Amino acid sequence: PFQLLEIIRKEDVELRAILTTHHHWDHARGNEELAQLLPGLQVFGADERIGALTHRVSHGQELAFGSIRVRCLFTPCHTSGHMCYFMWEDDSPDAPALFSGDTLFVGGCGQFFEGTAEQMHTNLTQILGALPKDTKVFCGHECTVRNLKFALKVEPENEMVKEKLAWAKQRDDEDLPTVPSTLQEEFLYNPFLRVTEEAVQRFTGRTDPVEVLRALRSQRDNFKKPKERPNPQAMLAFDWGLFGPFLDKK
Secondary structure, eight states: OHHHHHHHHHHTOOOOEEEOSOOOHHHHTTHHHHHHHSTTOEEEESOTTSTTOOEEOOTTOEEEETTEEEEEEEOOSSSTTOEEEEEEETTOOSOOEEEEETTEETTEEOOOSSSOHHHHHHIIIIISTTSOTTOEEEESOOOHHHHHHHHHHHOTTOHHHHHHHHHHHHHHHTTOOOOOEEHHHHHHHOGGGOTTSHHHHHHHTOOSHHHHHHHHHHHHHTSSOOOOOOOHHHHHHHHTTTTHHHHHOO
């Protein structure tokens, strides 16, 4: 949270509210500390497991922060309480923005930790996929290159996948973000939004869109898994010597 507070100080703005997509630590771990440092801070979300939650929101609920409008879009699957936020500004020529958390990624979608393929299909087609095509997609993680490598495996002849992957690799090499994309672009290279395409169905061996999505997610879960990194808390405990008594035993 201190890095965020430094940005707020430099921009000379006031933090009044936090919109949290879901309760996972990598999305909500700073809430409690920020709430302590900033009395009166509002924390919005759809899951009681979100730290420092003050306002529980529901699907379709609209919020306003000055001229910024927010529509809450309930997308359960990655977690049972996952909420995305669609934002636009009154009288602004800028495209609207979607903060999609771990539901929709650039070139991919989130894992089904607490939901089903049926739910994710609804999320991607009826809820997020129905937004304006110029919507900018701000997802919760930078995993674009790996997502697009999988997309290329699914559709090896898709030129849009090849172009986007080459671009993403270059951005990665230059330590630059690949986020945001646009919803219109996602429909061209994201296999999870292309479940009715013949090439994607051929890859999965399925034709029913939900079953295609289910098969895609299963394949993606097992696609070139990176080597497991040590748990950071465990490494800190090791540095402090807390494992010493156990390591000394023969």
